[in-house]
Amino acid sequence: MRWVTGIAMGLLWAIIPSGGIVRLTGSGLGCTDWPLCENTSVIPAMDANAWIEYTNRMLSGGVMLVAILSAIVALSSRAAGAGTTIPAVIAAVATIGQVPLGAVTVVFDLHPLLVSSHFVLSLVALAAAVIAFLGTDDVMRGVRRAIRPGVGWLALIGAVSLITTLVTGVLTTSAGPHSGDPAVIHRYGQLDGAAYWHVRAVILLGVVVIIIALVTRARGPDRGFLIPALAFIPLFALQVVIGEVQWRNQLPWEIVVFHVSVAGLVWGTGVAALWRLARPVTSGSAPA
Numbered sequence: 530m531r532w533v534t535g536i537a538m539g540l541l542w543a544i545i546p547s548g549g550i551v552r553l554t555g556s557g558l559g560c561t562d563w564p565l566c567e568n569t570s571v572i573p574a575m576d577a578n579a580w581i582e583y584t585n586r587m588l589s590g591g592v593m594l595v596a597i598l599s600a601i602v603a604l605s606s607r608a609a610g611a612g613t614t615i616p617a618v619i620a621a622v623a624t625i626g627q628v629p630l631g632a633v634t635v636v637f638d639l640h641p642l643l644v645s646s647h648f649v650l651s652l653v654a655l656a657a658a659v660i661a662f663l664g665t666d667d668v669m670r671g672v673r674r675a676i677r678p679g680v681g682w683l684a685l686i687g688a689v690s691l692i693t694t695l696v697t698g699v700l701t702t703s704a705g706p707h708s709g710d711p712a713v714i715h716r717y718g719q720l721d722g723a724a725y726w727h728v729r730a731v732i733l734l735g736v737v738v739i740i741i742a743l744v745t746r747a748r749g750p751d752r753g754f755l756i757p758a759l760a761f762i763p764l765f766a767l768q769v770v771i772g773e774v775q776w777r778n779q780l781p782w783e784i785v786v787f788h789v790s791v792a793g794l795v796w797g798t799g800v801a802a803l804w805r806l807a808r809p810v811t812s813g814s815a816p817a
Contacts, residue, residue, distance in 0.1 A: 530602050530609060531665045534617060537599040538658040540592045541620065542793045545651050547585045549789035553782035556581035557639045589627060596624040596654065603661060613664035616657040623654035641703035648699055655793065656800045663753070663804060672753065674808035680744070684807035687741055690734040691799045697727035698792065705780055724776065731769060738765065741806065751810055757801035764795050 551557055559582030560566035566583055600621035603614045627650055634643040667674060701723040738761075745754070768791045775784040 530606050530613075531662070531669055533595075533599045533602045534613070534658065534662040534665050537592075537595045537617075537620065538655070538662045538797070540595050541624070541651070541655045541658045542797055544585075544589060544592050545648070545655070545793035546786060546790040547588050548647065548651065549786045551582055551585045552644065553786050553789075554578065554581055557644070558635065559583070560586070561635070586631075589631070593621075593624045593628070596621040596658070599658070599661065603665075608668050610664065610668070613661050613668070616660040616664065620654045620657035620661060623650055623657060626650060627654075645699045645703050648702075649696070652695060652793075652796055655797055659797050659800045660804055663801060667753070673811045674753075674805075675811050676807055677809050680809065681807045683741060683744060684803045687737050687799075687803045687806070690730070690737040691796070691803070694727070694730040694734045695792065695796060697723065697730045701727045702785075731772070735765070735769075738762070745806065751805065753810070754802060754805040757798045757805065761795065761798040761802050764791060764798060767791055768795050 551559075554577075556578035559576065559578035559580070566579060600614075600617040603609045603617035606613075609617075627647065630643070630647055630650060634640070634647055637643055700718060701720065704718040704720040704723040706720075741758075745758075768788065771784065771788045771791060775781065775788055778784065
């Protein structure tokens, strides 16, 4: 079960840069129909944009099947508790939901809010898959956890800061030059204004991360929390650097897709660290 939930988690991250490449290369309408690619053809013509879009569709189908398999395995396991089965089901449902949302996005010519919703739903699926994997990992290691109100509130503040940073980043992309197709001119909001609020959300998240680090320094060692927390810090710093570089270079798509890819990693490790922060190991449990 840990292997299946881990693979689902990895694939749900991989679909984020895959979708980003579709948008950033102007391939969003490479396949103009749904579920077919064009008119009565399932296979796209020999066109680079069509194949980029088609490949993403095929990858999405594979990711959906693995997410469904993960949910089935979790539901059928006697060892898995609600902490694994519920998020595994949520990840599967969110992945299935990408199918009609993708169809609507194509039908409405890549409206920026629909494209953004596509990305946000990917983040929901990834977060659920991360939590499902963490639940399985705790079962395998014999670790029991429970919510502790004090650090629970701190984790909640961190989650709100992380979500705000991701959402403002998505809105900044919606206002930016990469609409998903050269013929589409839809924008949502003003780029400078969106970037202004995104930068401040990033600063707020940085402050919250420092506070969490100071508070948790006095806690006993919890490998389940420390590993994702230590992974988050350099990824977050890298993401800030990438964001600054892409802004100063007029948002070239090659750098933006790297920014999107690392955003998925920042989100996944952040969710893992905050989930474990809010639920410390209980007394009498196996060593963390």
